Amino acid sequence: MMNKAYRFIKARDLVMRGVFIFCAVFSIVALGCICAFLFANGLPFIGRVGLGNFFGSEWHLDSEAYGILSMIAASLYVTALSTVIGITIGLFTAVSLFKFCPENAVAPIRQMINLLAGIPSVIYGLFGLIIIVPFLRDYISPNGFGYGILAASLVLSVMVLPTIVSVSFDALNAVPKSYYEGALALGATSEQSVFKVMLPAAKSGILAAVVLAIGRAIGETMAVIMVLGNSPVMPKGLFQSVRTMTSNIALGATELSGDAATALVSTGVVLFAFTLLLNISFSLLKEQGGGKREKKRP
Amino acid sequence: MDNKFNITVKNCDLYYGDFQALKNINIDIDEREVTAFIGPSGCGKSTFIKTFNRMNDLIEDCRITGEIKIGGENIYAKGTDVTLLRKNIGMVFQKPNPFPMSIYDNVAFAPRTFGIKKKTELDAIVERSLKQAGLWGEVKDRLRKNAMGLSGGQQQRLCIARALAAEPKILLMDEPTSALDPISTGKIEELINELKVDYTIVIVTHNMQQATRISDKTAFFLLGEIIEYAKTGELFSNPKDKRAENYITGRFG
Amino acid sequence: MRKNAHKRQILKFAFFKYISRGALLISLAALSSVVIFILLRGIPYINMHLIFGDFTSKNPSIKPALIGTFYLILISVGIAAPVGIGSAIFLTEYTNSKSRLIRIVRVATETLAGIPSIVYGLFGYLIFVVALGLGYSLIGGGVTLSIMILPVIVRSTEENLLAVPASLREGSFALGSSKVRTIFSVILPCAASGIVTSLILAVGRVISESAVLILTIGMVVDRAPDNLISPGTSLALDVYYFGSHGYPEQAAATAVVLLVLVMAINITATVLGKIFGKGELANG
Numbered sequence: 001m002m003n004k005a006y007r008f009i010k011a012r013d014l015v016m017r018g019v020f021i022f023c024a025v026f027s028i029v030a031l032g033c034i035c036a037f038l039f040a041n042g043l044p045f046i047g048r049v050g051l052g053n054f055f056g057s058e059w060h061l062d063s064e065a066y067g068i069l070s071m072i073a074a075s076l077y078v079t080a081l082s083t084v085i086g087i088t089i090g091l092f093t094a095v096s097l098f099k100f101c102p103e104n105a106v107a108p109i110r111q112m113i114n115l116l117a118g119i120p121s122v123i124y125g126l127f128g129l130i131i132i133v134p135f136l137r138d139y140i141s142p143n144g145f146g147y148g149i150l151a152a153s154l155v156l157s158v159m160v161l162p163t164i165v166s167v168s169f170d171a172l173n174a175v176p177k178s179y180y181e182g183a184l185a186l187g188a189t190s191e192q193s194v195f196k197v198m199l200p201a202a203k204s205g206i207l208a209a210v211v212l213a214i215g216r217a218i219g220e221t222m223a224v225i226m227v228l229g230n231s232p233v234m235p236k237g238l239f240q241s242v243r244t245m246t247s248n249i250a251l252g253a254t255e256l257s258g259d260a261a262t263a264l265v266s267t268g269v270v271l272f273a274f275t276l277l278l279n280i281s282f283s284l285l286k287e288q289g290g291g292k293r294e295k296k297r298p
Numbered sequence: 299m300d301n302k303f304n305i306t307v308k309n310c311d312l313y314y315g316d317f318q319a320l321k322n323i324n325i326d327i328d329e330r331e332v333t334a335f336i337g338p339s340g341c342g343k344s345t346f347i348k349t350f351n352r353m354n355d356l357i358e359d360c361r362i363t364g365e366i367k368i369g370g371e372n373i374y375a376k377g378t379d380v381t382l383l384r385k386n387i388g389m390v391f392q393k394p395n396p397f398p399m400s401i402y403d404n405v406a407f408a409p410r411t412f413g414i415k416k417k418t419e420l421d422a423i424v425e426r427s428l429k430q431a432g433l434w435g436e437v438k439d440r441l442r443k444n445a446m447g448l449s450g451g452q453q454q455r456l457c458i459a460r461a462l463a464a465e466p467k468i469l470l471m472d473e474p475t476s477a478l479d480p481i482s483t484g485k486i487e488e489l490i491n492e493l494k495v496d497y498t499i500v501i502v503t504h505n506m507q508q509a510t511r512i513s514d515k516t517a518f519f520l521l522g523e524i525i526e527y528a529k530t531g532e533l534f535s536n537p538k539d540k541r542a543e544n545y546i547t548g549r550f551g
Numbered sequence: 552m553r554k555n556a557h558k559r560q561i562l563k564f565a566f567f568k569y570i571s572r573g574a575l576l577i578s579l580a581a582l583s584s585v586v587i588f589i590l591l592r593g594i595p596y597i598n599m600h601l602i603f604g605d606f607t608s609k610n611p612s613i614k615p616a617l618i619g620t621f622y623l624i625l626i627s628v629g630i631a632a633p634v635g636i637g638s639a640i641f642l643t644e645y646t647n648s649k650s651r652l653i654r655i656v657r658v659a660t661e662t663l664a665g666i667p668s669i670v671y672g673l674f675g676y677l678i679f680v681v682a683l684g685l686g687y688s689l690i691g692g693g694v695t696l697s698i699m700i701l702p703v704i705v706r707s708t709e710e711n712l713l714a715v716p717a718s719l720r721e722g723s724f725a726l727g728s729s730k731v732r733t734i735f736s737v738i739l740p741c742a743a744s745g746i747v748t749s750l751i752l753a754v755g756r757v758i759s760e761s762a763v764l765i766l767t768i769g770m771v772v773d774r775a776p777d778n779l780i781s782p783g784t785s786l787a788l789d790v791y792y793f794g795s796h797g798y799p800e801q802a803a804a805t806a807v808v809l810l811v812l813v814m815a816i817n818i819t820a821t822v823l824g825k826i827f828g829k830g831e832l833a834n835g
Contacts, residue, residue, distance in 0.1 A: 006379060009729045016731045020645065023637025024652070027659040027705070030698045034666065037677045089581075092574030100568050101575060109579070111821070116582040118817045120759030122787045123806050126794050127585045130592060130803065158581045165578065191564035219667025221762035222787070226794055246669045246762070253676065253766045268673040272666065279665040283658075353725060358646075385727035395718035397737055407736070408726040457722070464726055 042269035045262045054266065059232035059248075061256075066263040068270065070234040074242040075271075077149050077235050078224060079217040082156035086213055089157070090164030091206065097165070098172045099194050110166070117162030125226035128155035133227055141239040147229035150238035155223050160213040167212060171205020172198055204285060211282045219275055221246040245271045302369040303386075303467040303498050304329045305350060310364035312345060314357070319345045321522045323364070327515075332490060332499045334509040334530065337519030338545065343502045344392075346519070347470050350500065351387040352380050368468070385412060388461030388497075392473040394453035396445035396460070401437050404445045404456055408464035423463050431459035432489050451482025458489065469493065471501040475508065487512050506546060510534055518542045586810065593807035596800040602808070606773040611793065611801050613808065615775040619689060619768065619783035620758060622776065626693025627700060627757050632750055634697075635704030642705070643712040644734055664702035671699045672766030679767060687769025687782035695767050696760060700753045707752070711745030712738060744827030751820040755813050761787035786812070 046054045049066050056067030097106055132154055137146030175198050183193035199206070229241025230251055243251070249264045249271075256264065305327040312320035320342050327333045335343035345354065352373065354360045366373055373383055385408065396404050405424045414420060424441070428434040433455045437448070445456055454474060461469065471490075475483040490499060490512050503509050509516050510530060517527040518539070526533060526542040537543040604612040638660075642653055672695065679691030715738050723733040739746075764770070769782030772792050776783035784792070786809045793802035 006382065009381065009732075013729050013731050016734075017645065020637050020641035021652075023634045024641040024656045026634050027638060027656055027663055027701060030701070031659045031663055033678070034663075034670070034674045034698075037674055037682075038670070041677055089574045089577055092571040093578040096568075096571035096575040100572055109575075113578070113582065115814065115817055115821070116586070118755055118759065118813055119585060120761070120787050120790075120809055120813060122759075122761045122790045123589060123810055124585060126790055126802055126806050127589060129794050130799060131584075131588050158585060161578050161582060189561050189564060191568045192560070195564055195567055215665055215667075219669065221667070221669040221765075222791055226791065246667065249669050249673060250762060250765050253672070254770060265673055265677065268670050272670050275665055275667055275670070276662070279662055282665070283661065351725060353721065356721070356724065381727045381729055383727075384725055389725035391718060391721060391725075393718060395716070395722040397719060397722065398741055407723070407728075411726065411728045411732055460722075460726065 038265060038269050038272055041262060042266040045259070045266045046269070049263075057234055061260050061263075064259070066259075066266070068245065068248065068263075068267050070232055071243050071245045071248050071267065072270065074149065074228075074235045075218055075244040075246070075274075077242075078152045078156065078228075078244060079214055081149065081153035082160065082217045083210065083213050085153060085157035086160040086164055086217075087210055090161050090209070090213075091168055093161070094165050094168040094172060095194060095199065097169055098198075099190065110169070113162045113165055117166070119159075120222075121159060121220055122222040122226075124155050124159045124223040128152070128223065128227035136239070143239055145229075145239045145241070147227060147241050148237070148239045149228075149235055149242060151227040152224040152244075155227055156217050156220060159220065159223055160216050163216060164209045164213050167209035168202070168206045171202040171209070174205060175201040207285050208282065211278055211285060215275060215278045215282070218278070219246065219271070221250050225250055302329065304369065305468070305498070305500070306365075306367040306370075308365040308367075310346075310349070310362065310366060312342075312349065312354070312363075313361045315359045319522050320349075323524055325517060325524060325527055327498065327500060329498050330494060330496070331514040332494045332501060332512050334513035334516045335500070335502045335519055336504075336506060336509050336516060336545075337525075339504075341519040342522040343517075343519045344472050347472055347500055347502050350468065350470055351384045351389055352378075353389065355380065381411075385464050386466050387468045387470060388458075388464060388466035389470040390454070390457050390461055390472065390474045393477050394450055394457050396448070396453050396456050398444065398446050400442045401445045401448070401456060402441040404460050405463045407460060412464070427459040427463040428456075430462050430493070431455045432485060433459055449482070451478050451485060454478060454482065454486060455489070458486070462493075466497070468498040468500070471499065473502050473504060476504060483508075506534070518545065520545070589803060589806050589810060592800075593803035593805070596804035597807060598804075601801060601804055608773075611772070611798055613786060613789050613801075613805050615772060616784045616786045616789040616805070618775050620785045622689045622779060622783070623693050623696060623764070623768075623785055624754055624757050626690060626779070627696035628750060628753055630694060630697035631701045631704050631753065635701050636708050636746065638701075638705050639708035639712055640734060640738075643709055644730070644738065660702045660705050663698065664706070666699075668699060668760060668762040669766070671695055672763040674698075675763060675767035685780055687767065687771070688780040689768055689776055689783045690779040692764045692768035692783075692785075693779075695763050696757055699760070699763060700756050703756065704749060704753050707749035708742070708746050711742040711749070714745070715741045744823065748820045748824045748827070751816055751823070755816040755820070758785075758809065758813055758816070759787060761785065761791055764788050765791070 054066055055069050056065065057069040058065035058067045059070065097109060128151055133146035133151050136151055137144060179197050179201055180193050183197040184190065224244055225247040228243060228247055230243045230247055231241040232243045235242045245267050248267050252260060252264045307323055307325045310320060310323040311318065323346060335347060337343050348354045349362060349366055354362065362374065397407065402424055405427050406420045409420060409423050425434065428437065433452060436452060445453065448456060475486050487508065493499060501513065513530045515528065516530045516533045518525045518533065520541055526537060526539045533542065534546055537546055600610055601612055603614055604610065606612045606615060638656065642656060646653060675691055675695030679685050680687060685691055719737050719741065720733060723737045764785055765788060768784065770784050770788050770792055771782045772784045772789055786805060790802050790806045790809060793805060
């Protein structure tokens, strides 16, 4: 009787362990499938049309020109510009929240920013479409054209703000208070201690915020597709219709077939490679910042 | 395991990685007696008590050699059922650790583990265990309330009741009163005196007065070794080892 | 001379202080203006027909999107929740069994978290639309979404499980409980509130997502899906569709509905997290 119950418990332990392992392995399998499907479909295509064609600047589907150079350039432009804007404002915002802000306002503001971080990207896109693009067109743009790199970068920089603010705020918070006090004790003003001691001490966390922001910006689709104009041409100015890798994929998705559709997959492969690179540098940063884990002695 | 529940340890060594925490331990612990382990912090007494119900299995790279027999059976032999072993050996921890569920569910936890589902049966076990732990009168009207609402001393007695509900033969107590106030401590000491009629009790304590008050035998640990093991009265009035004497008279530790 | 230099230094950094206060204001203004403008533009165009009516090209409706969104939530969270929780249990509760496997799982989860959603969309397109020949379908979109939210669920569940004090695990094992009973009767109930909160947040992500769906469910905005293998649309996709196909008012109105839903979900999660966080494990 007792034995039977034990055998059941033992068996159940074994089975559930298997179930948990299966769940854990699911992520590995999913990642493997994603890589396999993307590369198996995308790489042969790049080989077939030739590197020169694929990384060329001409995208004319009728004449089988599948060059995505202009899109890579546009992606990098938009990412760089939005990250610079986002980081500048976000970092100063985090500093201000950290030290130069009424204390009882910090928690509500942080909560509000966290909440706003949840706004769907398509809403940022719509905001860009109905507010920023007309505004740029009517007041800023020299050529009367609102779409383009500046519009996309502005939209994206607002979108990545919450991430940057909360990650760099946490990084600042993680710096030991004694650094700040130590600097004050040496005769530095509160501002000097924050900018010259605390910020440098939090630099690995802030770098992480930068990498995260870059990752979000380069991978974002919906917020940019609505404000870019989406012409597959080399970017030459801030107010000109261009197309990023992400918007190229999304635009063609529902319409193209055959080689043209495969070209989108290849675009995805390039994008994927960019994000993998970012991921790797991010985890390297984290390892550096966090230090090696100590071995515990019980 | 049959009806005998004495503990016999022979040549026991225990390592955490490269660090040797226990060195050649030999000890016989009798049934239905209270045995106290005393010694300075980090001397291995808590580590040792955990070998009896194999709680050290939970610690990574913990390695044990030698022989620990309970009721004549080597509990580290292959095929030993650890869950059955732990059912037979109750354990009370340093800090009260009731589960965040009702008082009733806490006490009924172990019986349910072993397949008892009938409400009348569970009710009886819960009542009996709480009575044994001297907690019944205080909680009988709020069995369905969350256990986290009890005071520290009550929580610790609940943990004792929870252990008793598994119907163990041996009760291990790892500094059970170190987190409690003097009154709660007194209640738990009283309880230990009552329980030793039915149970083999091993208790780790920092408090030497406590050891003299409740234990029949005492083992003095130092740096992973048992320096002296004797009847409590003897050990405290007439220690044979100089180091034990120094510790007892408060000259170090 | 010296004194002046010092003063300049102090002034310079005091100036930085004002810059950072300005940045805070800019951030708050920018973020809230997104919300405010969308509300201002959209609220006047919300009406019963838009939400519950039948779709005509003159009077579009988001009913198909509401249905589609609902299905997508069911499918994606239905898959990702059990798998993610199971995975997190393995990562936290079975740590000393096979550490290399655990390292690989961690790396895989982190990498999944960094993949852009459009790449997930491509994957879903390749596997469900092309390889399995389902064409655009809700099930394809839902499964792809489930992979996308999996890392989020794994990570937050892991955090919640790690927050369960080790003494409770010890206590349970000492009573002779098996690993499975310890997990299901002690650890999961303790972590349940936090896990529920993170599942709610995952629902929020599903509702917000659109790039994945554009490649997997087909953006068929004009009719409600019949079943899980029909193509469909979602609220977020409708915002994009309306915005880029000449229905700016409807786009803004739909965006308001989407915004309110997402905010409501996130606020619920925050409030729940606070309530649960308070009453629990006062004893550590």
